[in-house]
Amino acid sequence: xxxxxxxxxxxxxxxxxxxxxxxxxxxxxxxxxxxxxxxxxxxxxxxxxxxxxxxxxxxxxxxxxxxxxxxxxxxxxxxxxxxxxxxxxxxxxxxxxxxxxxxxxxxxxxxxxxxxxxxxxxxxxxxxxxxxxxxxxxxxxxxxxxxxxxxxxxxxxxxxxxxxxxxxxxxxxxxxxxxxxxxxxxxxxxxxxxxxxxxxxxxxxxxxxxxxxxxxxxxxxxxxxxxxxxxxxxxxxxxxxxxxxxxxxxxxxxxxxxxxxxxxxxxxxxxxxxxxxxxxxxxxxxxxxxxx
Amino acid sequence: xxxxxxxxxxxxxxxxxxxxxxxxxxxxxxxxxxxxxxxxxxxxxxxxxxxxxxxxxxxxxxxxxxxxxxxxxxxxxxxxxxxxxxxxxxxxxxxxxxxxxxxxxxxxxxxxxxxxxxxxxxxxxxxxxxxxxxxxxxxxxxxxxxxxxxxxxxxxxxxxxxxxxxxxxxxxxxxxxxxxxxxxxxxxxxxxxxxxxxxxxxxxxxxxxxxxxxxxxxxxxxxxxxxxxxxxxxxxxxxxxxxxxxxxxxxxxxxxxxxxxxxxxxxxxxxxxxxxxxxxxxxxxxxxxxx
Numbered sequence: 001x002x003x004x005x006x007x008x009x010x011x012x013x014x015x016x017x018x019x020x021x022x023x024x025x026x027x028x029x030x031x032x033x034x035x036x037x038x039x040x041x042x043x044x045x046x047x048x049x050x051x052x053x054x055x056x057x058x059x060x061x062x063x064x065x066x067x068x069x070x071x072x073x074x075x076x077x078x079x080x081x082x083x084x085x086x087x088x089x090x091x092x093x094x095x096x097x098x099x100x101x102x103x104x105x106x107x108x109x110x111x112x113x114x115x116x117x118x119x120x121x122x123x124x125x126x127x128x129x130x131x132x133x134x135x136x137x138x139x140x141x142x143x144x145x146x147x148x149x150x151x152x153x154x155x156x157x158x159x160x161x162x163x164x165x166x167x168x169x170x171x172x173x174x175x176x177x178x179x180x181x182x183x184x185x186x187x188x189x190x191x192x193x194x195x196x197x198x199x200x201x202x203x204x205x206x207x208x209x210x211x212x213x214x215x216x217x218x219x220x221x222x223x224x225x226x227x228x229x230x231x232x233x234x235x236x237x238x239x240x241x242x243x244x245x246x247x248x249x250x251x252x253x254x255x256x257x258x259x260x261x262x263x264x265x266x267x268x269x270x271x272x273x274x275x276x277x278x279x280x281x282x283x284x285x286x287x288x289x290x291x292x
Numbered sequence: 293x294x295x296x297x298x299x300x301x302x303x304x305x306x307x308x309x310x311x312x313x314x315x316x317x318x319x320x321x322x323x324x325x326x327x328x329x330x331x332x333x334x335x336x337x338x339x340x341x342x343x344x345x346x347x348x349x350x351x352x353x354x355x356x357x358x359x360x361x362x363x364x365x366x367x368x369x370x371x372x373x374x375x376x377x378x379x380x381x382x383x384x385x386x387x388x389x390x391x392x393x394x395x396x397x398x399x400x401x402x403x404x405x406x407x408x409x410x411x412x413x414x415x416x417x418x419x420x421x422x423x424x425x426x427x428x429x430x431x432x433x434x435x436x437x438x439x440x441x442x443x444x445x446x447x448x449x450x451x452x453x454x455x456x457x458x459x460x461x462x463x464x465x466x467x468x469x470x471x472x473x474x475x476x477x478x479x480x481x482x483x484x485x486x487x488x489x490x491x492x493x494x495x496x497x498x499x500x501x502x503x504x505x506x507x508x509x510x511x512x513x514x515x516x517x518x519x520x521x522x523x524x525x526x527x528x529x530x531x532x533x534x535x536x537x538x539x540x541x542x543x544x545x546x547x548x549x550x551x552x553x554x555x556x557x558x559x560x561x562x563x564x565x566x567x568x569x570x571x572x573x574x575x576x577x578x579x580x581x582x583x
Contacts, residue, residue, distance in 0.1 A: 006409070008403070008407070008487045009403035009407045009409040009412075010403075010409070012399045012400060012402050012403045012487075012491070013399070013400050013403055013404075013415065015396045015399060015400070015457070016396050016397065016399065016400035016457045016462060017400075017415070019396070019453075019456050019457040020419075020422055020457055020459070022437075023430065023434065023453070023454040023457075024422050024425060024430060025422075026433065026437075027429070027430030027431075027432075027433035027434050027437075028425065028429065028430065030432075030433035030436070031429060031430065031432055031433055034432060034433070041432070041435065041436060041439075086326065089319065089322060089323060089326075090323065092319065094316060094319060094320070098570075100323045100324075100326075100327055101574075102566075102567060102570055103327040103330055103331055104326065104327065104330050105566070105570075106330055106331055106334065106563060107330055107333075109512055109516075109562055109563065109566045110334070110516075110559045110562065110563065111515070111516035111518075111533070111534055111537075111558075111559075111562070112516065112518060112534075113516075113518055113534040113537045113538050114534075114537060114555050114558060114559050115333065117337075117537065117540075117541060117551060117555050118333035118334060118336070118337045118552075118555060119333060120541075121333075121336070121337065121340065121548050121551070121552065122333055122336060124350075124548070126350035127350070128336055128354050130352075131350065131351065131352045131353060131354040132353065132354060134352045134353075135352050135353030135354070162329070162330070166330055167577075170574050170577050170578065171577055171578060173578075174574075174577075174578030175578075219424070219426070222426070223426040223427075223428055225428065225518075225519050226518050226519065229518075229519075229538075230538070230541070233541065246426070246428045246519075249428060250428075250431075250519065253431070253432050253435075254435075254523055259432050262432060263432055266428075266429045266432065269426060269428070269429060270425065270426070270429055273424060273425070273426055274424060277424045
């Protein structure tokens, strides 16, 4: 009986595996090859050995981009804390609560280009933020938010946090609603106040969600692009103050036609992401051991 | 005596109720403040977009409501850029990607959830590995493929084919299929049903909510996708919304009334769609973690 169906599982899997082969596996192999070549996408690649990597490690902009990408990872803990707090706030039966939950979700579904443009307008030299600060007398002259090198990256991170915390809180809300009510009752009987209740019941109960959001949001932070692209109007910011790994990859490959060099950046991105994922998995395993 | 027994709890209850009302009031204030934070940038766009030439948009202090409301900015954007084409193209791409993802992921998820065969573990872990690889890494070779091999550069097909399968969706549906009792499948086998019929007539109907979640989730992701579409699409009439919006920025540079009109026009439909399907979206997002 089972023998007769032997080819069936592979037939079911065939379309997915074929597509992944063409659009994920082949490109990874190709990008490794390109990284050892001088390539501009138009003319055939020419083998140059380790030249691209030597150039890369001596390239200040590359180190800047790498640093910026690591700094960007700071959004992950902030997102986790804020979205758990938001989930706790909206986890109650109040009239109209669904409307509020939908409103928190608005930035996440609007698309990064639309929200980026709306932020550009808010933080324009003559935009809303400056206008309010000036009318309250907090500042005298308008601040050049997006033309000040030290502000570009923090603003992009703030944008990511603003757009993401409502989205991730949906995950935490589902997690909170899965925690048995009896645990909270027991905590109350043991004399826990509201804060302790969340510290000793909600947080441990949300562990799988915390790991999930940590992984998803940190991978997203490592490959941030859209926010930088819109906020800096494709420039990467004055003095490359907003250039991240993926932005640098994009600029080298598709603006400057340095596809071979950009492939070397891609390899570094791959190594960083893999290392990061391994750390994540380790943390996850250690957490499970502790629970067992 | 009896009166006191009745009155005392009543006062107590009243005090507790007042306390709860007060507490709810505080929560409403907190939630409204948060909602203002998430919605304000869009509200400001909307207000900017309906301001006429006589209304200042950069005054100190800011002017909220227009004295001279107008739709002229919308007409200007509508005339300058093929907005209906942007919508149509986005709809075609996101629709095709959403539906075909459901089909291909549900096919792949069945054997991974319910069959024993050689290489199952290996395939499973290979799929897991593809989740870690950032898509941006593949863009240079994918770009070369689009020009030299598939010849779909600057067409919508270039946005559809590379995005037809996501390991994430396969995992989500595998998880859903695992929840289907084996007895059901065995009973169907005894009745002579083949694997394809079991998949189509038993498994798919049972996990319909998960299928909807995958379709909607993929739809919204594809609808908002920017980097890859911006590499592929260069003819205005063939652009999707995010690419068109980015072009808007170049087109109107510092004419913020028009940019605001363009953004408002494109954000409202996706918001309406989201409100309509919110339930599935939330379920999909929440269900993703249990796996």
